[in-house]
Amino acid sequence: MKPIKRENKKGISVMIGYVLLITGAIVMSILVYQWLRSYVPSESPECPADVSVFIKEHVCSTNQLDITLKNNGKFNIAGYFIHVSDQTDQKIATTDISQYIESGGIFAENAVIFLAGGNNAMKPNDEKLGVFGLSETGMDNIYLIEIIPARFQKIENRLTFISCGNAKVREEVSCNLKCSDSDGGINTLVAGTCTDDSGSYADYCEGNAQKEYYCSPDNLCVIDNTGCPSQGGYECQNGACAIPS
Amino acid sequence: MRKIKPKKKNKKGLSPVIATVLLIAMVVVIALIIFLWFKGLTEEVITKFGKKNIKLACDDVKFQAGYGGGSLSISNTGTVPIYSFTIKMIKPGSHTSDGFKNPQQLLNLNWPALGLNQGEAFASGDLSTQLPTGTEELVLIPVLVGKTKKGAEKIHTCEERHGYKISL
Numbered sequence: 001m002k003p004i005k006r007e008n009k010k011g012i013s014v015m016i017g018y019v020l021l022i023t024g025a026i027v028m029s030i031l032v033y034q035w036l037r038s039y040v041p042s043e044s045p046e047c048p049a050d051v052s053v054f055i056k057e058h059v060c061s062t063n064q065l066d067i068t069l070k071n072n073g074k075f076n077i078a079g080y081f082i083h084v085s086d087q088t089d090q091k092i093a094t095t096d097i098s099q100y101i102e103s104g105g106i107f108a109e110n111a112v113i114f115l116a117g118g119n120n121a122m123k124p125n126d127e128k129l130g131v132f133g134l135s136e137t138g139m140d141n142i143y144l145i146e147i148i149p150a151r152f153q154k155i156e157n158r159l160t161f162i163s164c165g166n167a168k169v170r171e172e173v174s175c176n177l178k179c180s181d182s183d184g185g186i187n188t189l190v191a192g193t194c195t196d197d198s199g200s201y202a203d204y205c206e207g208n209a210q211k212e213y214y215c216s217p218d219n220l221c222v223i224d225n226t227g228c229p230s231q232g233g234y235e236c237q238n239g240a241c242a243i244p245s
Numbered sequence: 246m247r248k249i250k251p252k253k254k255n256k257k258g259l260s261p262v263i264a265t266v267l268l269i270a271m272v273v274v275i276a277l278i279i280f281l282w283f284k285g286l287t288e289e290v291i292t293k294f295g296k297k298n299i300k301l302a303c304d305d306v307k308f309q310a311g312y313g314g315g316s317l318s319i320s321n322t323g324t325v326p327i328y329s330f331t332i333k334m335i336k337p338g339s340h341t342s343d344g345f346k347n348p349q350q351l352l353n354l355n356w357p358a359l360g361l362n363q364g365e366a367f368a369s370g371d372l373s374t375q376l377p378t379g380t381e382e383l384v385l386i387p388v389l390v391g392k393t394k395k396g397a398e399k400i401h402t403c404e405e406r407h408g409y410k411i412s413l
Binding site for chain 2: 017023024027028031045046081083085087089090091092093094095096110111146148150162163165166168
């Protein structure tokens with residue numbers, strides 16, 4: 001008669017083996033994750049693609065630049081970075097004038113912000129006028145204006161001021177900051193006012209001779225004595241040449 | 246009739262427990278050894294913005310640059326602060342690279358101490374006398390600063406593919 005074979009009681013050891021294996025695998029995966037965590041690409045702060053602004057109008061006067069900005073995008077904007085250039089051959093504007101904002105915003109975060117408190121105050125189709133007093137910059141002319149809109153966005157539950165570099169606008173201009181003439185230069189048919197660092201000078205009549213003020217190449221208001229056109233019966237009236245009715 | 250001798254019970258009650266403890270200890274020790282060995286092989290991780298590897302941050306760097314009238318202009322149009330630049334100057338048949346970290350040495354001007362933040366711009370002085378004769382191209386490669394796990398600041402130069410090429 002064959003002896004009864006006793007059962008090999010290894011049930012518990014196998015269970016422990018499985019537990020050990022699983023535990024080891026989990027521990028190894030946690031270690032590898034900790035090391036590789038920094039390589040996981042995370043969402044970088046970026047503006048939505050449909051953020052867009054353009055410079056609707058710019059007005060240069062003596063030591064002052066007025067810019068009307070229009071939001072033609074689909075998202076609200078909190079403010080903008082603004083740089084200008086006084087060099088004709090400079091391809092990128094690098095002089096930051098945001099600190100010279102006098103009205104139409106406040107200077108914060110190295111930019112012009114429309115409203116304090118983390119608000120994206122400029123809605124789509126809104127227009128904002130920014131007035132910059134540039135007497136302290138020492139610039140005589142502006143040839144290039146570049147504006148980068150910016151907005152506040154929530155990133156990881158924190159309100160962050162983000163630059164929208166993809167929506168940068170660039171406009172080549174010809175601005176004379178030291179001398180401005182409201183009638184555009186030597187224009188005898190329009191009574192204008194010339195303004196330079198020493199004051200404002202209005203075109204006037206001396207008898208029938210029209211005295212036209214204009215900006216010289218030295219950025220000074222000087223008089224042109226050409227007078228009214230000799231043909232056509234022009235007379236000087238109120239600083240401008242006109243045909244009497 | 247054969248007498249069936251009862252087989253003596255194998256008293257191994259304690260051994261499986263000891264074996265289990267030994268197994269767990271072995272797994273932990275081996276895992277630790279492998280981890281420390283692996284850690285020694287890899288370079289120190291530098292992160293930007295707290296958790297993102299600085300190499301990945303290079304992909305997010307955006308800037309524009311131009312050269313005109315002998316002056317280099319740079320505008321940071323992205324959201325990643327650029328600490329510095331390495332400038333690669335290329336002329337036919339050769340190239341040299343120069344760091345931009347101490348601009349006074351190369352460009353004789355005031356580079357912002359903390360680098361170029363988002364929205365900021367920079368213009369150099371006259372570079373024309375500083376560049377090697379015959380230089381046809383400049384490649385501006387951004388240099389970022391990040392933090393190690395211990396909190397120390399470390400500089401990382403991005404790869405050339407993140408650079409900006411300017412033709413002179």
